[in-house]
Amino acid sequence: xxxxxxxxxxxxxxxxxxxxxxxxxxxxxxxxxxxxxxxxxxxxxxxxxxxxxxxxxxxxxxxxxxxxxxxxxxxxxxxxxxxxxxxxxxxxxxxxxxxxxxxxxxxxxxxxxxxxxxxxxxxxxxxxxxxxxxxxxxxxxxxxxxxxxxxxxxxxxxxxxxxxxxxxxxxxxxxxxxxxxxxxxxxxxxxxxxxxxxxxxxxxxxxxxxxxxxxxxxxxxxxxxxxxxxxxxxxxxxxxxxxxxxxxxxxxxxxxxxxxxxxxxxxxxxxxxxxxxxxxxxxxxxxxxxxxxxxxxxxxxxxxxxxxxxxxxxxxxxxxxxxxxxxxxxxxxxxxxxxxxxxxxxxxxxxxxxxxxxxxxxxxxxxxxxxxxxxxxxxxxxxxxxxxxxxxxxxxxxxxxxxxxxxxxxxxxxxxxxxxxxxxxxxxxxxxxxxxxxxxxxxxxxxxxxxxxxxxxxxxxxxxxxxxxxxxxxxxxxxxxxxxxxxxxxxxxxxxxxxxxxxxxxxxxxxxxxxxxxxxxxxxxxxxxxxxxxxxxxxxxxxxxxxxxxxxxxxxxxxxxxxxxxxxxxxxxxxxxxxxxxxxxxxxxxxxxxxxxxxxxxxxxxxxxxxxxxxxxxxxxxxxxxxxxxxxxxxxxxxxxxxxxxxxxxxxxxxxxxxxxxxxxxxxxxxxxxxxxxxxxxxxxxxxxxxxxxxxxxx
Amino acid sequence: xxxxxxxxxxxxxxxxxxxxxxxxxxxxxxxxxxxxxxxxxxxxxxxxxxxxxxxxxxxxxxxxxxxxxxxxxxxxxxxxxxxxxxxxxxxxxxxxxxxxxxxxxxxxxxxxxxxxxxxxxxxxxxxxxxxxxxxxxxxxxxxxxxxxxxxxxxxxxxxxxxxxxxxxxx
Numbered sequence: 013x014x015x016x017x018x019x020x021x022x023x024x025x026x027x028x029x030x031x032x033x034x035x036x037x038x039x040x041x042x043x044x045x046x047x048x049x050x051x052x053x054x055x056x057x058x059x060x061x062x063x064x065x066x067x068x069x070x071x072x073x074x075x076x077x078x079x080x081x082x083x084x085x086x087x088x089x090x091x092x093x094x095x096x097x098x099x100x101x102x103x104x105x106x107x108x109x110x111x112x113x114x115x116x117x118x119x120x121x122x123x124x125x126x127x128x129x130x131x132x133x134x135x136x137x138x139x140x141x142x143x144x145x146x147x148x149x150x151x152x153x154x155x156x157x158x159x160x161x162x163x164x165x166x167x168x169x170x171x172x173x174x175x176x177x178x179x180x181x182x183x184x185x186x187x188x189x190x191x192x193x194x195x196x197x198x199x200x201x202x203x204x205x206x207x208x209x210x211x212x213x214x215x216x217x218x219x220x221x222x223x224x225x226x227x228x229x230x231x232x233x234x235x236x237x238x239x240x241x242x243x244x245x246x247x248x249x250x251x252x253x254x255x256x257x258x259x260x261x262x263x264x265x266x267x268x269x270x271x272x273x274x275x276x277x278x279x280x281x282x283x284x285x286x287x288x289x290x291x292x293x294x295x296x297x298x299x300x301x302x303x304x305x306x307x308x309x310x311x312x313x314x315x316x317x318x319x320x321x322x323x324x325x326x327x328x329x330x331x332x333x334x335x336x337x338x339x340x341x342x343x344x345x346x347x348x349x350x351x352x353x354x355x356x357x358x359x360x361x362x363x364x365x366x367x368x369x370x371x372x373x374x375x376x377x378x379x380x381x382x383x384x385x386x387x388x389x390x391x392x393x394x395x396x397x398x399x400x401x402x403x404x405x406x407x408x409x410x411x412x413x414x415x416x417x418x419x420x421x422x423x424x425x426x427x428x429x430x431x432x433x434x435x436x437x438x439x440x441x442x443x444x445x446x447x448x449x450x451x452x453x454x455x456x457x458x459x460x461x462x463x464x465x466x467x468x469x470x471x472x473x474x475x476x477x478x479x480x481x482x483x484x485x486x487x488x489x490x491x492x493x494x495x496x497x498x499x500x501x502x503x504x505x506x507x508x509x510x511x512x513x514x515x516x517x518x519x520x521x522x523x524x525x526x527x528x529x530x531x532x533x534x535x536x537x538x539x540x541x542x543x544x545x546x547x548x549x550x551x552x553x554x555x556x557x558x559x560x561x562x563x564x565x566x567x568x569x570x571x572x573x574x575x576x577x578x579x580x581x582x583x584x585x586x587x588x589x590x591x592x593x594x595x596x597x598x599x600x601x602x603x604x605x606x607x608x609x610x611x612x613x614x615x616x617x618x619x620x621x622x623x624x625x626x627x628x629x630x631x632x633x634x635x636x637x638x639x640x641x642x643x644x645x646x647x648x649x650x651x652x653x654x655x656x657x658x659x660x661x662x663x664x665x666x667x668x669x670x671x672x673x674x675x676x677x678x679x680x681x682x683x684x685x686x687x688x689x690x691x692x693x694x695x696x697x698x699x700x701x702x703x704x705x706x707x708x709x710x711x
Numbered sequence: 712x713x714x715x716x717x718x719x720x721x722x723x724x725x726x727x728x729x730x731x732x733x734x735x736x737x738x739x740x741x742x743x744x745x746x747x748x749x750x751x752x753x754x755x756x757x758x759x760x761x762x763x764x765x766x767x768x769x770x771x772x773x774x775x776x777x778x779x780x781x782x783x784x785x786x787x788x789x790x791x792x793x794x795x796x797x798x799x800x801x802x803x804x805x806x807x808x809x810x811x812x813x814x815x816x817x818x819x820x821x822x823x824x825x826x827x828x829x830x831x832x833x834x835x836x837x838x839x840x841x842x843x844x845x846x847x848x849x850x851x852x853x854x855x856x857x858x859x860x861x862x863x864x865x866x867x868x869x870x871x872x873x874x875x876x877x878x879x880x881x
Contacts, residue, residue: 613860613861613863613864614859614860615858615859615860615861616859653860654860654863654864657856657859657860657864658860658864658866660852660856661853661856661857661864661865661866662866664849664852664853664856665853665865667849668846668849668850668853671842671845671846671849672846674842676838676839676841676842676845677835677838677839677842679831681838682831682834682835682838683831685834685838686827686830686831686833686834687769687771687773687774687777687827687830688771688773689830689834690773690774690777690823690826690827690830691771691773691776691777691780693777693826693830694776694777694778694780694781694823694826694827695776695780697780697781697784697822698780698781698783698784701781701784701819702784702787705784705787705788709791
């Protein structure tokens, strides 16, 4: 055991957390790795008590001897990206009651025999307040809640709010005691996974709870305050009072009874606490308490409690899936959670009638009528003939009309509008989600969602433009575009998901070529160093890549051009991000240049190219390699020479055939030649004779 | 007008160019009149060439060249003698009675005819001998081309593609 391990009092470490434990702890294998040159992580000393749903905790310490701050490390999920956009700001908040990241680096992680993103964070000295999401504990009283939780957390919440950072992981099981004496609480870390991904639906406002976890997005400070309200309620109740409810049931309850009633029920609470909880758990975000409200309350200034949200109620319910729904929002939620059933249930016109007559919302009924009667499906429902199920596109639009605040829902996909691209990133390996994502873009569902909103917010214009760009990428299905490009274009820090780079965790363009180079150390891979993920990753990260290279990459009909495209793309990356010499990768690329060299006809040119290729490989220079393989003059010379050679060969063949068929001895040929020879001989004789005669007569 | 001119000048590779013939006659006729004895002598002793001209209808007129060149050499002694005797009609007749000049002119033309007639069998024999060598030379060059440019240079892949396409089309 290293010094670091000896220093760490592992007996002290709380053992109660460990949701991660269910996923299987890594095999203990001793060793220390260095992160950011400043910290050491013990790979053989896991700290399951600090595990997060998408990260494993290990013991860590600062390397410099004077730093006694307690730390721990989180090894992040290689399929996700930590919130690195917060890394520059959070380290400055280390004095606040918040576990902050001090460093992040992608390092080789021996237990996994792969590279992983490792976070170094300040470590709470106490244990989790709630060991895990389903755990019970002694309920907090009013005084403890204010003294141990609200007041200590206020500075952190204010600082986060001031910096525009949304924690998005405030929940009872991510709340730690700041010290062993349990006098104060602190917030756990919030960077190891995308925002909101680890939050149960209970901690999310209604609009967000209806979305899938990956589709909850960065959210707002208001979302954090809502989550704080839920946390406070759970602390007061000594555990999750609705642990047995599904996400759908929780949303249904929040929509029909309100969040406060869902969590507190009929329990009588002190007035001061009621005031805070009603303010924080207000389901209308415009009415929800802001930070200054909470601060005032924590300082003893009491405000009048918010009244429960008045829900509209129809005169008679709409029956769906054997349940009654009394308002449009809860019906919309239920339809969204039960998509296939909803398609069949909405085949007829009953919904329009219900909204018009029972809910008394004429405008909404008119919009539904326009949508449902003017579209495919929904015919004959009232005449006893079985109607066709509503198509997915129409159903999605019906849900928007029923509840414009709800997330964008389409089959399995359900996302806040600003987290649409996050869903693709988190679920990229899920074919169904990929398909839904593509159809949402292809069917312009995002535009419909914006149109369904009562007003256009400034941020919508930015989102709309970004999603139009995604549509452009999606229309081009060739390599370098498609869904992969959508993924990397929208996610700045997302790792490249190429199967080749599974163990490399490449998130920056600078890391790509070294990762490919490392692959060659254990033997030359058989496949070429390019696939759709790598091409899209490069195109998104290195925006200066010329379009002609991407076009060449997509030329599946011309293997030579395609392979040259591979060489050029990697060469561009080398020129842009280095390193200067990559002999292994150059050899790998050269291995796939066979067809390019073979495409030259001249043996001499091929030999020259092979020599130039070898020289480029020795230097590890991909650009030289690409240029050598794509020498326009050589290609032109080769083409011309080849054409001339073909013509000569054809002429030789014709002559050969003619000679072999006795062409040289054919009378016609012989006679012609004889005549020529005779004329020449006569000419010679005449010349000689005249010369002699001239000499004779003159002499 | 241009068309008419084209027609009147005639084609260079076709039949007689009457314009040129007229021009030649315009120059030659006065000369022939002035040098009548020489013209007579030439006409008589150049009969083999005239016959060759009438016999050889090929475009190149190798026979005319072969016979004519040697015939001209044979006529030269008679012409020189005529010019030495003062170029008169009498001298022409006197010289034409001398068998020597006939022998020279017709003998030389005969040699020309003999060359022309005897060469084909010889040329046939020569080409029979060089055929095999020529085949080897051609094959060698073809092999060199294949080595330098690959099998595709033979054009056989195109033929094979055509062969494949034909049944498919059929």
